[in-house]
Amino acid sequence: MAQFNPPRLPDEAVAGLADQLPEVAERCVAAITAEVPGYAGALSGEPGELIEEAVQQALAGFLRLAGGPQGSDPSTPMRPALDGAYALGQGEARSGRSMDALLAAYRVGARVSWRELSTAAVDVGIDAATIARFAELVFAYIDALSAASVAGHSDELATEGRVRERRRERLAGELLAGREEEVLVTLAERAEWPPPLSLTAVLLPADAAASVMSTLGANCLRAADDWSDADLAVLLVPDLHGLARRRLLKTLRHTSAVVGPTRPWTHVTSSWQRAVKAHELGLATGQTPLDTEDHLADLVLQSDRDALQDLRIRALAPLTDLPPATADRLGETLRSWLLHQGRRDAVAADLHVHAQTVRYRMTQIRELFGDRLDDPSKVLDILIALQPKTVDNP
Template identity: 50%
Template sequence: MTDRLMTQPLGFSEEQLAALRARLPRLGEKVVAAIMAEVPAYSAAFQGRMGKTIQTAVTVALAGFFDMTTSPGADATNAAAQVRAAAYELGRGEARSGRSLDALTAAYRIGTATAWRDMSRVAVEHGLSAEGLAGFAEVVFDFLDQLSAESLAGHAEELARSGRLRERQLAQLATALIGGREEERLAQLAEQADWAAPQRLTAVILPLAAARSVRPILDPRTLGLAGDVEALEPYGGLPDHAVLLVPGARAVLLRTLGSTTAVVGPTLPWKQAQASFQRAARALTLGLDDGLVDTDLHLASLVVLADAAAHDDLRARVLAPLAPLRDGQREKLTDTLRAWLLHQGRRDDIAEALFVHPQTIRYRMGQLREAYGERLEDPSFVRDATIALG
């Protein structure tokens, strides 16, 4: 709040001051009626009991104005402090009620005009001079400008405070989702954050700069995490990356991302978002991060590379019979074995894939049969070799 809310003393006579004070209850009614008529946001809010409360508040504020401009110094200061605090709290309350700064500003403008028309008429009727009226106008409008500034400050502070609170609540919800918290806790956090839970969520991991660019065009309910977050620690903290949990259809999300560098997990029921995040994180850590990566199209790679050390051991075991050969020969036979597995032994297809003559394939397969023997007919070996080399 500011400390500026003070006015210059007014030289009212006792008769003029009494007449103006006598008008205050009626003036409060007129101000509220004018605001209700001209500001749609208040037309329903000020009806009934709320309207009486606001009318009383307006009357108290106007009475405070006269106390400030006619009382001794200390009393005027106390009155100013009370009016300032009331105006500030009014602004905070308006923010909590969801009414905008535009509505509040319009209410002050209309209320000021209505109050001035009534007070100036009464003052003139009771002998206030033209010079006195000009001074009265200056003090009235300065007072109401200051009052408006206090309310606007309260409104802005409440919006900032509530915005920060909701941001923290949404971040807490995102952390709980990625951390796989129990469903009851997830529902509780969603309610606290006033977050309308969608049916499904998709985890997206992308560079921070890309996240800042793309997030404004995603579903407004999108949740996000970035930085040093405990839920990301098992994945190395994902430095320089953000995690978004995006509602809506997967096809729409992929079109929206376009050519953005990002890893997209599976689309799952919203309370299972952890599984979507985990798959995207695994894809990222395995190096599947070239452009837009749809993990649904890389399931085999994710399975094969899930344990890189185990995969390396399996490959070494499958290729052990070729170890004694020269490097060049071993490489050619490894490529031939891989093509034989993938093309299910069709010699012409193998030759086409390796850009060699079918007779060359016949010769190489003879070498492979000599090295592996009956293992080439063993389903277990064929399975292991396909996984190791595929």
């Protein structure tokens, strides 16, 4: 560590300073506790004793550095202290204290250490020039220790973040698999994920998932890629009720996302299954999000495509022999007639034709369908058969 060029202190001076280390460490801990909010009341009892011991070890490393032969490699006495500082940073991260609190503690510790050590240095007869270089060494040493602690703190948070992310990804997979509630609760606790009242599954393009998640909060879950097509991602969004659902759809604008129904959080697999079905049926088109709650009839009607096609063939058999354009025109008129309960003017307005045109077409339709239009069960079949087709629908 070439940045260090420590002064060579006499052995008797080092011994005199070493005698002060327990008291210096105690005063450092007291000052940190009093001045740094994150440590208020946290360093009493055993934690305080451990920190005092760590401070003493760091200061002892400093004295070994200052008392070593002139020009010697400073890495030898510093390595244990740096390793200890790194471990301290890791421990502080696990304790939930921020890096700001840790750095503030170092600043307070540096001030108190220099005040106490400089006083002791004068007492043991160290000259002014040596004390000036001694000051440089103290603060350079503290900087090196704080940098090591910051590295330990950052690495620990990164490791914890990756572990938590993997655990939440596993939780998302088990939710989609429909696992038992007891298993899900245990996995949620391990993933440090507070269960919401409900979850909603969202399928969206994989390249949009990260930006969408950033707006949805830390408790939004993302399933592993093997739960969807290669170009899709699955998000599980907590508590999408009322305005929250509308805000989500606004966030998803300009994407072909599919939003499933909201379900109790342990039953979100049904939300995911419905979103997948809507995607497979091609209900989402273009760059507009699809809310499955607005397409329940489409989902019901198209859940069995073969059955729907058979129903169309049977219910619309009277139109089979007509030219396709004529059959489409009469089918459109009959659907509007049934939906508007036979109100001719409403049908005419819906189709943008004259009321007499509607009357003429309905005369043709009655001749073709006969008494089928008087049978409620057959009318239901006809209305279902006349449901507009989607792009992928047969």
